Amino acid sequence: xxxxxxxxxxxxxxxxxxxxxxxxxxxxxxxxxxxxxxxxxxxxxxxxxxxxxxxxxxxx
Amino acid sequence: xxxxxxxxxxxxxxxxxxxxxxxxxxxxxxxxxxxxxxxxxxxxxxxxxxxxxxxxxxxxxxxxxxxxxxxxxxxxxxxxxxxxxxxxxxxxxxxxxxxxxxxxxxxxxxxxxxxxxxxxxxxxxxxxxxxxxxxxxxxxxxxxxxxxxxxxxxxxxxxxxxxxxxxxxxxxxxxxxxxxxxxxxxxxxxxxxxxxxxxxxxxxxxxxxxxxxxxxxxxxxxxxxxxxxxxxxxxxxxxxxxxxxxxx
Numbered sequence: 001x002x003x004x005x006x007x008x009x010x011x012x013x014x015x016x017x018x019x020x021x022x023x024x025x026x027x028x029x030x031x032x033x034x035x036x037x038x039x040x041x042x043x044x045x046x047x048x049x050x051x052x053x054x055x056x057x058x059x060x
Numbered sequence: 061x062x063x064x065x066x067x068x069x070x071x072x073x074x075x076x077x078x079x080x081x082x083x084x085x086x087x088x089x090x091x092x093x094x095x096x097x098x099x100x101x102x103x104x105x106x107x108x109x110x111x112x113x114x115x116x117x118x119x120x121x122x123x124x125x126x127x128x129x130x131x132x133x134x135x136x137x138x139x140x141x142x143x144x145x146x147x148x149x150x151x152x153x154x155x156x157x158x159x160x161x162x163x164x165x166x167x168x169x170x171x172x173x174x175x176x177x178x179x180x181x182x183x184x185x186x187x188x189x190x191x192x193x194x195x196x197x198x199x200x201x202x203x204x205x206x207x208x209x210x211x212x213x214x215x216x217x218x219x220x221x222x223x224x225x226x227x228x229x230x231x232x233x234x235x236x237x238x239x240x241x242x243x244x245x246x247x248x249x250x251x252x253x254x255x256x257x258x259x260x261x262x263x264x265x266x267x268x269x270x271x272x273x274x275x276x277x278x279x280x281x282x283x284x285x286x287x288x289x290x291x292x293x294x295x296x297x298x299x300x301x302x303x304x305x306x307x308x
Binding site: 008011012013014017018020021022024025028029031032033035036037039040043044047048050 | 086101102106111112113115116119120123158159162163165166169170173174176177275278279282283285286289290293298301302303305306
């Protein structure tokens with residue numbers, strides 16, 4: 001690794017604090033997106049079973 | 061104007077609007093994140109007092125702003141729904157709560173990671189930090205109410221009352237650094253007069269703040285779609301959408 005890159009990651013000795021902050025932020029932002037999309041898929045799946053059960057009920 | 065408002069307050073139309081806007085907003089936010097990160101981590105000079113540690117500002121301040129903005133969305137939607145009984149507003153309030161909670165947690169965590177090297181402590185029980193922690197508990201209380209009450213309408217009303225009462229905490233968070241003595245530094249941007257920051261440091265902060273804001277709306281739109289589907293599960297437009305999703 002070049003000296004400039006090493007310096008960049010060291011953040012003047014504050015590397016742990018700076019990169020933990022940015023890492024947590026990335027995790028939380030991506031996590032929020034994944035959770036929101038997953039919840040939508042789950043709701044659609046649940047409603048789909050309910051709709052088909054309702055259709056069978058109507059047919060019977 | 062009133063007619064357009066009325067149209068988009070209908071769950072079906074707002075669902076379509078939220079579906080059309082979430083992806084473009086995500087891409088726009090991503091582009092702003094990239095430019096903001098380059099500006100904040102590479103181009104901006106180190107602070108003359110805080111050195112490189114000041115770069116935490118680019119994630120801490122936007123998440124702290126959003127933690128309050130999301131609360132205003134939640135409380136505003138709650139208040140509107142208490143007065144006019146608009147289903148869309150209940151859905152928006154429910155969608156905003158988990159987002160607000162997560163940005164509040166992030167503001168607290170990044171603040172702690174900034175406080176340790178600068179103040180020598182992860183946490184102090186001062187007014188700013190304590191009122192922000194209270195904000196987290198308000199969100200969690202709202203979410204607990206939503207999952208504890210089975211009747212959706214009743215849950216939304218109870219939650220709206222809690223959110224509206226809790227709104228007094230927002231000015232307390234904002235002015236806490238002026239009203240009480242604290243380790244927390246005073247406002248940098250939202251103060252009267254010019255921001256106390258060099259332009260090369262300020263521009264990345266504004267880019268990051270805008271990126272966070274757009275991402276919030278993208279996430280809010282994705283979440284509100286689920287809420288609207290659940291609120292309106294008996295409506296024919298929802299059945300039609302569910303059938304379409306099945307056949308895909």
